[in-house]
Structure formats: C-alpha cells, structure tokens
Amino acid sequence: MATRSKGSGKGESLGRSVSLDRVRNIGIIAHIDAGKTTTTERILYYTGRLHRIGEVHEGSTTTDWMPQERERGITITAAATYCQWKRSDVEYQINIIDTPGHVDFTAEVERSLRVLDGAVVCFDGVQGVEPQSETVWRQADKYHVPRVAYINKMDRLGADFYMSFNTLKEKLGANAVAIQLPIGSEEKFVGLIDLIEMKALVWHGEELGAKWEVTEIPAEMKLEAMKWHDRLIEQVVDFDEPMMHKYIEGKHNFTPAQLRKALRVGVLQSKIFPVLCGSSYKNKGVQPMLDAVCDFLPCPQELPPVKGTDPRTGEPIERKPEDTEPFTALMFKLQPDPFVGKLAYFRVYSGHLTVGDTVYFTGTGTTERIGRILRMHANKREEIQEVFAGDIAATVAMRNSRVGVTMSVEDDPILLETIKFPEPVISVAIEPKSRADEEKMGHAMAALAEEDQTFRIRTDTETGQTIISGMGELHLEIIVDRMKREFKVAANVGRPQVAYRETIRKKVKEEGRFIRQSGGRGQYGHCWLEIEPQKMGKGFEFVDAVKQGRIPKEFIPAIEKGVREALDGGALAGFPLVDLKVTVVDGSFHEVDSSEIAFKIAGAMALRSGCKKASPTILEPIMKFEATTPEQYMGDVIGDLNSRRAKIVEMGTRGNVKFVRATVPLSEMFGYATAVRSMSQGRAAFVMEPSHYDEVPANVLKAIVEKHAAGGQGGDNNGKAR
Numbered sequence: 001m002a003t004r005s006k007g008s009g010k011g012e013s014l015g016r017s018v019s020l021d022r023v024r025n026i027g028i029i030a031h032i033d034a035g036k037t038t039t040t041e042r043i044l045y046y047t048g049r050l051h052r053i054g055e056v057h058e059g060s061t062t063t064d065w066m067p068q069e070r071e072r073g074i075t076i077t078a079a080a081t082y083c084q085w086k087r088s089d090v091e092y093q094i095n096i097i098d099t100p101g102h103v104d105f106t107a108e109v110e111r112s113l114r115v116l117d118g119a120v121v122c123f124d125g126v127q128g129v130e131p132q133s134e135t136v137w138r139q140a141d142k143y144h145v146p147r148v149a150y151i152n153k154m155d156r157l158g159a160d161f162y163m164s165f166n167t168l169k170e171k172l173g174a175n176a177v178a179i180q181l182p183i184g185s186e187e188k189f190v191g192l193i194d195l196i197e198m199k200a201l202v203w204h205g206e207e208l209g210a211k212w213e214v215t216e217i218p219a220e221m222k223l224e225a226m227k228w229h230d231r232l233i234e235q236v237v238d239f240d241e242p243m244m245h246k247y248i249e250g251k252h253n254f255t256p257a258q259l260r261k262a263l264r265v266g267v268l269q270s271k272i273f274p275v276l277c278g279s280s281y282k283n284k285g286v287q288p289m290l291d292a293v294c295d296f297l298p299c300p301q302e303l304p305p306v307k308g309t310d311p312r313t314g315e316p317i318e319r320k321p322e323d324t325e326p327f328t329a330l331m332f333k334l335q336p337d338p339f340v341g342k343l344a345y346f347r348v349y350s351g352h353l354t355v356g357d358t359v360y361f362t363g364t365g366t367t368e369r370i371g372r373i374l375r376m377h378a379n380k381r382e383e384i385q386e387v388f389a390g391d392i393a394a395t396v397a398m399r400n401s402r403v404g405v406t407m408s409v410e411d412d413p414i415l416l417e418t419i420k421f422p423e424p425v426i427s428v429a430i431e432p433k434s435r436a437d438e439e440k441m442g443h444a445m446a447a448l449a450e451e452d453q454t455f456r457i458r459t460d461t462e463t464g465q466t467i468i469s470g471m472g473e474l475h476l477e478i479i480v481d482r483m484k485r486e487f488k489v490a491a492n493v494g495r496p497q498v499a500y501r502e503t504i505r506k507k508v509k510e511e512g513r514f515i516r517q518s519g520g521r522g523q524y525g526h527c528w529l530e531i532e533p534q535k536m537g538k539g540f541e542f543v544d545a546v547k548q549g550r551i552p553k554e555f556i557p558a559i560e561k562g563v564r565e566a567l568d569g570g571a572l573a574g575f576p577l578v579d580l581k582v583t584v585v586d587g588s589f590h591e592v593d594s595s596e597i598a599f600k601i602a603g604a605m606a607l608r609s610g611c612k613k614a615s616p617t618i619l620e621p622i623m624k625f626e627a628t629t630p631e632q633y634m635g636d637v638i639g640d641l642n643s644r645r646a647k648i649v650e651m652g653t654r655g656n657v658k659f660v661r662a663t664v665p666l667s668e669m670f671g672y673a674t675a676v677r678s679m680s681q682g683r684a685a686f687v688m689e690p691s692h693y694d695e696v697p698a699n700v701l702k703a704i705v706e707k708h709a710a711g712g713q714g715g716d717n718n719g720k721a722r
Contacts, residue, residue: 118297327351502570512606525598562603
C-alpha cells in the first residue's frame with residue numbers, strides 16, 4: 001500500500017520497486033590499478049545493465065566517462081550506477097560507486113565512503129596490500145563501513161593468493177577469513193573453491209565467463225580445502241552462540257546457511273572480512289563476488305540510525321532508515337553537467353522525497369523546491385518521481401547545493417555531520433593567457449572548487465599571483481586540463497610549490513596596541529595575548545581569559561577575527577600559521593574611541609609581533625612512499641632516496657620484485673618519476689601519498705627563508721638544500 005512520509009512533502013508515495021532489505025549501497029575501492037573499473041564493468045555486464053563489456057585500455061568503460069579518464073586509463077571522479085542481481089531467486093538492487101585509486105583523488109573516496117553501507121575492496125593478486133590499499137582501508141574503518149575483500153588479477157604472472165591473503169592480516173591487521181581458494185594461478189587459473197559450500201566452480205574458456213560448472217573439488221586440493229574450511233568454521237563460530245557451543249563440544253558439521261548467517265553477523269560488525277578471489281579481466285569470479293555482496297554486506301536497515309543534532313536546540317537526534325521517518329539526506333557530490341549546468345548527488349537516510357516537494361537546507365536555513373530527481377548511470381540519467389530511505393540519487397543543483405549540506409524538512413530539521421577532507425599539499429601559480437580568459441578563469445576555478453573540496457584558490461598578497469593548491473601534481477594537471485576543455489580557459493601554470501606551514505616552538509606574551517587620533521573621533525584598541533604552541537596537528541585554538549571587564553565582551557570576537565586573519569601569513573616566509581593557542585589575557589579600552597576595527601587590528605599586530613619572538617619554524621609535508629623494483633636496481637633506488645632526505649621504513653621481497661617503503665619530504669620528490677625511470681630502465685614503479693607535517697631541518701629552513709627574502713616562492717623545488 002502506498003504510504004506518505006512524515007513531513008516529506010505534498011506528494012503521495014508511489015511505493016518501492018525493491019524492498020529495503022534487498023538494497024545494497026556499495027563502493028568499489030582499492031589502490032590504483034587493482035582493477036576497480038574493470039570489476040565494475042563486469043558487474044554491470046553480468047547483471048544485464050550493459051550489453052557490451054567496456055575495457056579500460058580501450059577507453060570504452062561506462063564509469064570512466066570523462067575524456068581525461070579514458071585517455072589516461074585512470075578513474076578521476078567517483079561514478080554512481082545501479083543494477084539488479086538475482087540471488088537464490090530473490091532480486092536485489094545494488095547501487096554502486098566506482099571510486100578512484102590514485103591518491104590525488106582521495107577526496108572522491110572520502111565522500112563516497114561517507115554515504116555507503118558496504119564496500120568491495122579490490123587487491124592486486126600479484127602485489128597484495130599496497131600503500132593506497134591501506135589508505136582506503138583506514139578510510140573505511142573511519143566510517144565503520146563493512147567490507148569484503150576481492151583478490152583480483154589471479155591470472156597475472158606472479159599472482160599469489162596466499163601471499164596476498166597474508167598481507168591483509170600483516171599490513172592491515174584485518175581479521176580476514178578466506179571463503180574461496182583459487183584453482184590454479186597465472187595462466188592456469190581456471191576457477192575457485194567455495195569453502196562454504198565445499199564445491200568447485202570452474203570456468204571453461206574465456207567467452208565472457210557467463211557460464212561455469214559447479215563440480216567436486218579437485219582431488220589434489222581436497223586436503224588444502226578442508227584445512228581452510230576448518231579455519232573458516234573456527235573464525236565464524238565466534239559470532240553465533242549456539243554454533244560456538246556445538247563447536248566446543250566437537251561438532252563441526254555446520255550447514256552452508258549456518259556459516260553464512262554467522263559470517264554475516266561478524267561482517268556487519270566490521271569484525272571479520274570475507275576474502276574472495278578471481279580475475280575480472282578474464283571474466284572469472286565476478287558472479288560469486290556479487291553473491292557475497294548480497295549475502296554479507298548490509299542493507300540500510302541493518303545499520304545503526306544516522307545521528308545528527310537538532311539545529312534549534314543542539315540536542316542529539318537520530319533518524320531510522322525507514323520511509324515513515326522525516327526526510328533526511330546528505331548531499332555528497334556536485335558534478336558539472338552539459339545539459340542542466342550542475343548535478344547534486346545525495347544519499348537518503350530516512351523518509352522519502354517526491355518531485356515537487358520542498359526541502360529544507362539545514363545550516364543555511366533556506367528552503368527550495370525539488371524540480372527533478374534523477375537516477376544516475378555514470379554520466380547518463382533516468383528521471384524518476386520519487387526516492388526512498390537508502391537510495392542514492394541526484395537532482396539539478398540548486399542555489400544552496402553544497403557538498404556536506406543536510407537536506408531535511410523544515411518542521412523537523414536535523415543537522416548531520418559534514419564530510420571532512422584532507423588539506424592540500426602542493427601549489428602552483430596560475431595566470432590567464434589573455435585578458436579575455438581572465439574573467440572566465442575566475443568563474444571556472446570557483447566552479448571547480450565548489451565541486452572538489454581538496455582544490456583551493458588564494459591570492460599571494462606579496463606578488464598578486466593566483467595560487468591554486470591540490471593533493472598532487474596530477475590533481476592540479478587535471479584541474480588545468482578541465483579548465484581548458486570544459487570552460488575554454490587557456491592558462492599559464494608555474495612550477496609546483498610545496499604547501500609549507502609555519503608554527504612556533506615557545507610560549508610568549510605580546511601586546512597589541514592600535515591608537516590613532518585624527519582630529520575627530522579616534523581609534524583605540526589594546527590587548528595582551530599569550531601565544532603558545534600546540535601539539536602537531538591540533539590546529540588553532542582561541543581562548544578568552546580577560547577578567548574584570550578590562551576589555552568589553554563585544555570586542556573579543558573582533559580580536560579573534562584579527563588573529564585568525566593574521567594566521568594566513570607567518571613570521572618567517574609568509575606561510576599559513578598552524579598548531580597554536582592564543583589566549584586574550586588583558587587589555588584596555590576607551591569609552592569613545594574603541595571600535596571593533598581597532599581591536600581587530602590590535603589582535604593581528606600582537607599575533608604577528610609575538611610569533612616573531614616565539615621561535616618560529618617551518619613545517620613541510622612528508623609523504624608515505626613505496627617503490628617496487630627488480631633486484632638489480634634496488635641499490636640505486638635506495639641511494640637516490642637517501643639523497644632526498646628519505647627515512648627508510650621497510651625493505652623486502654614481494655613475488656619476483658623488491659620493494660622499499662619510506663617517508664620522504666614532498667619538496668624533494670619533484671621530477672622523481674623521470675629519475676626513477678632512468679635509473680631502472682623504466683622497470684621500477686612508485687606511489688606516494690600525504691602522511692603528515694614535520695619540522696624542516698635547519699639548513700632547509702635557512703634556504704627557504706633566504707629564498708623568500710629574495711622575493712622567490714619558498715615552496716618550489718629550487719628551494720631545496722642538499
């Protein structure tokens with residue numbers, strides 16, 4: 001029967017096409033080149049969503065639809081799509097988000113995990129856990145996303161399921177449990193053993209893998225399969241008390257249904273992670289992986305109610321994932337669209353929304369009417385009339401569309417926790433090629449910054465240059481390319497600069513006094529600030545400790561505003577100040593001449609002069625780095641890293657190659673791709689991602705300050721001290 005959600009709008013609900021317990025919202029996440037997009041293509045093909053499989057190397061994939069993605073063979077933006085899959089005669093709807101693997105686009109993974117219920121984490125069967133695998137795994141931990149692991153590329157030379165499985169336990173500390181074993185590997189990979197059913201699944205040939213044979217486990221693998229089946233039982237009985245009692249009594253004959261039920265309980269609690277295997281490119285293992293998505297990953301009803309606050313009272317409130325609850329949704333992505341201008345993606349947590357309903361944007365206090373609701377299939381769209389709890393959909397972006405904004409109902413609002421993004425680590429100066437490009441460039445950058453929260457724009461106060469910042473050289477390269485293609489803006493780009501920060505090392509007390517007399521009413525602002533360092537990464541804190549009304553309360557926010565504005569330029573080289581605490585302890589005011597602007601200037605003056613006396617220093621971004629190389633080039637790679645101020649963390653062997661893990665300053669790594677190719681005849685590969693900020697050594701600090709004093713940009717690779 002049709003139902004209407006409380007406060008969801010004027011329209012009557014048309015009813016769901018699939019019941020909520022048959023909905024799965026999943027993401028495909030992984031390290032770059034682990035096969036996420038290829039896996040997504042196979043899922044869409046086997047579920048009947050596509051009639052032809054697209055390939056990354058051909059530039060014909062569905063979810064990699066941007067020209068830059070197809071040219072480079074990488075995923076840049078998270079793409080949403082959906083499909084249906086029949087499991088044991090029950091139809092499931094699977095909403096999928098294919099995410100990027102490259103660290104420069106980590107914001108896309110962050111925003112996707114914020115709104116997903118479960119994830120399939122792909123691993124390269126040759127490499128096992130790689131650096132970005134760790135990053136996406138930790139991101140999933142942060143958002144408590146249940147997941148299954150899929151060891152892909154079992155057909156490749158050097159593929160080793162058992163090594164890859166062990167890296168999940170060793171590097172991720174994951175309570176991994178194998179529910180499949182491969183039959184053969186490399187070119188002899190023909191199928192897999194289902195450790196729950198204790199049957200073999202064998203694919204014959206590579207004719208798109210639509211058919212496979214369920215048969216008995218090969219005789220030579222029976223002992224190995226029994227050993228892993230016993231391990232599976234041992235791990236899953238922890239999540240079912242009656243099974244545990246039977247196990248302790250020595251009864252181990254559990255049915256596949258009992259094993260699945262217990263395993264599902266553990267997965268939903270993110271306490272155990274089923275591990276599957278296959279070769280998406282060779283069309284083997286994708287269908288059983290889809291079965292595992294339906295069997296083990298949660299439907300929206302199985303997750304805790306979404307938590308938020310009442311914007312009117314500040315009290316915590318919850319919304320259950322039910323259609324009868326008040327409408328609640330989170331906008332998680334904005335995307336340019338050639339037909340409608342811009343699309344806003346949102347995830348519905350409760351209630352339902354019908355075309356024509358009015359939504360309330362919590363935080364902005366404004367309302368807007370929903371004109372269109374779209375179900376997305378990558379860059380294609382399908383108009384629908386209604387969305388329900390658990391759905392992921394899009395609408396034409398409205399005036400108040402922002403990433404992280406909560407959509408609710410005006411008479412029962414809720415404010416959900418927004419999405420937090422990492423800080424950029426690299427910058428370049430950019431200028432329009434002609435006067436005609438100048439105005440267009442401002443519009444283009446504003447549109448791209450609204451879409452991508454890790455892309456920042458600022459103006460250098462000393463040089464007047466426009467500086468754009470992002471997560472890496474590739475990130476900024478794509479931004480500039482998009483400006484050229486989508487907005488028809490031609491621009492000149494400077495050399496990359498490191499996004500340095502400044503901080504202080506000792507506590508000081510400093511006076512800020514701003515007094516001006518100009519014949520009439522003057523200006524009077526006077527304050528004393530205590531400025532002290534904070535723990536690295538803690539950020540900025542402002543405290544009002546003024547007693548006995550020495551400064552009227554209405555002027556304290558002005559002092560804070562002045563201090564915050566002064567944080568934009570540090571004492572040594574003008575980099576932003578971070579990790580300090582400022583306390584207003586004393587001051588004075590004039591009955592007539594005191595004003596907010598005078599106290600704002602006094603606060604800024606006190607901070608600037610105080611930081612000069614507080615033993616200022618510069619912090620630089622440190623990258624987590626991993627290189628893989630044939631053994632004969634390992635010495636050259638290590639030697640080169642040592643010359644770049646790297647700290648070696650780990651060295652070892654993976655398959656037939658050597659690997660080295662290190663932390664290394666970003667400023668030393670410009671041009672490294674060319675250097676490592678030349679020293680290894682193109683056979684070494686590397687990845688790096690932001691790790692943390694750390695204090696620069698004294699010789700590097702001196703070089704940066706001298707460069708700044710000479711009028712240069714302290715952040716580019718000319719400022720290196722070797």
